[in-house]
Amino acid sequence: MYFSILKTITFSGLVAMVAGHAGHEHEPVFGQMPIVSGPSDIPVNFDRPVLDKDVYMPSFAGISTFAHLPYLQCFEEGIVEDYDIAVIGAPYDIGVTFRTGARFGPSAIREGSKRIKGFNYEIKVNPFKSWAKLVDCGDIPFEPFDAEHAMGQIEAHAKYVLQRPPKPDQQVATPPRLVTLGGDHTILLPVLRAMHAAYKKPITVIHFDSHLDTWAPEIYNVKAKQSRFNHGNPLYHAAKEGLTTNGTSMHVGIRSSLYDEEDIQRDEALGFRMVKANDIFTMGVEGMVERIKEVIGPKEDTLLYLSIDIDVIDPSMAPATGTPESGGLLTRELKYILRGLNGYDIVGMDVVEVAPAYDTQAQLTSFLAADLIYEIMSMMVKRGE
Template sequence: MNIADLQPVDAAVVPRFAGIASFMRLPVVASPAGLDIALYGLPWDGGTTNRAGARHGPREIRNLSSLMRSGHHVTGLEPFSVVKVADVGDVSVNPIDLLDSLKRIEAGVAEIVAAGAIPLGAGGDHLCTLPVLRAVAKHRPVGMIHFDAHSDTNDTYFGDNPYTHGTPFRRAIEEGLLDPKRVVQIGIRGSIYERGEHAWAHAQGIRIVYMEEFTERGPAAVIEEAKAIVGTGPTYVTFDVDSLDPSMAPGTGTPEIGGITTREAQLMLRRLQGLDIVGADVVEVAPPFDVQGMTALVGATMMFELLCVIAANKVAEG
């Protein structure tokens, strides 16, 4: 598979509103074999506890990703010219069976990992990240930089249900997929169910940067600390769009006011270059609550930022 065969459709030849919708207008391929980075969809929101709709996220992110061009305006990097990237489609899901979907998602991402490609996914609700971590961290725990309004380390919901979009990282730590002392959560805010809701997360050693601290210190200082915490080991990056202020990303299931700006988020993602990123995702884009595609565009743009960082790392590796 040659890089020349994996170029986006040229918008000067085929307008952005025409052609088949794929991530970044890249070719859609049946297998991740030979790719450096595999873009894929997670069209599932079976872990959602209130406003469902993130299952439609990958399709709308693909649509709005037609606005991405070939080069990064800050770094000058042209990722599609230096690494092999393609859209490998959506992982298989079962919209009426939660446990079966978790198995299907894990299997789909495991195929990407086995092929030697780095998975970069579009969700889907945040429970999707648990089976992704099962595939990515199968042989050793990984660190994680987590952008979110919520810690997602609660135990159970609605009695003894352990699998919701509010529990994935508690399960991931319990399963040995995450090294909690190498986990940083940025942007946490909003009302809580009870005092001490985050006590378990703190006890495991997770570094939680609440929004109030983020505002006081600024994005540059916060992301430098995050990089120091995850260090040189394998690291997963997960970006929940509700980490952003809902004025900039209204199309999400659990919005919280007072969030990160898109500009601050871009700055932080760009500074992740040099980390050992073994996978990443952008989740909780819920088109039924979106306004004129604004949140889907945010999701596509954050995917492009992550793609450029991962591509730069690949180039640095030689």
């Protein structure tokens, strides 16, 4: 009987509410969203005040694109708009072997980039006020349950962004520079596949990391198809597929333990050379830069891709990562090494393995990741002047 009375009261109440709204078609009825008036409903004599617009936007304000770049829907078919440097996010962390969370890396890096706006004194350029059009394309949509399918989606979207119409003075279009926000390091493989398709040749890769990332699945007893691709072996597959240059691609900052003593020989057989983190004690920072230049070759002949795993930095300065290794480079040292590549044709880059759940409240790792991208963006723009 209680439920019968409640039902009667509820129904009666609804009838009364609807009746009470008769003649007020723009007011919300219970269970409906408010109806927004269209332009035809604005009174003719509507007098809106004129805002005193300031051209300055505080760094902490605004929607989080990378460094306040304009957002462009690069993945939408039919949108043909030119750009010189495109930022894309790949929030993929299906391939992580230890601590997950890098899927939140792109949003954290964008948030950490809010204060980046101006002139790079070391590179002598302001990348945001130059010949180059920079855009943020947002994040690649992909299915987060099937690793191989997701990698195919990342590859397809990266290829799409790398295509653009020729400029008026060009017969053949040159691909824009690509900046990818990871995600775990597995994303390097589909991005390099896209780069190879765009440039029709292998790319020289400098891989900044504490780990080799050339694990061989057949040696480490990885049998499941889904497990063949993970953040420990993108460069193994890339080398096998002919995406990287043999003998001029390299690792910088390596310091982790190995599975066995043959790891280095297998890595060298894939065409990689190495500068270890501990080499800084014997070479010094300047010596490390010179060794890198010696390996990758002259500026005129090199298409260069920089892949930065944030764990190349010591975890005391970059704690927010999935597989931290003690004894890494300092932020100041890595920035110096990167600036030593000024003048090279850097066609693409990524920063990966930023897992913000492990960061400090001061967002140290996110700020660092954004700063490293700013340095490389500056060099991309400087090269094109």
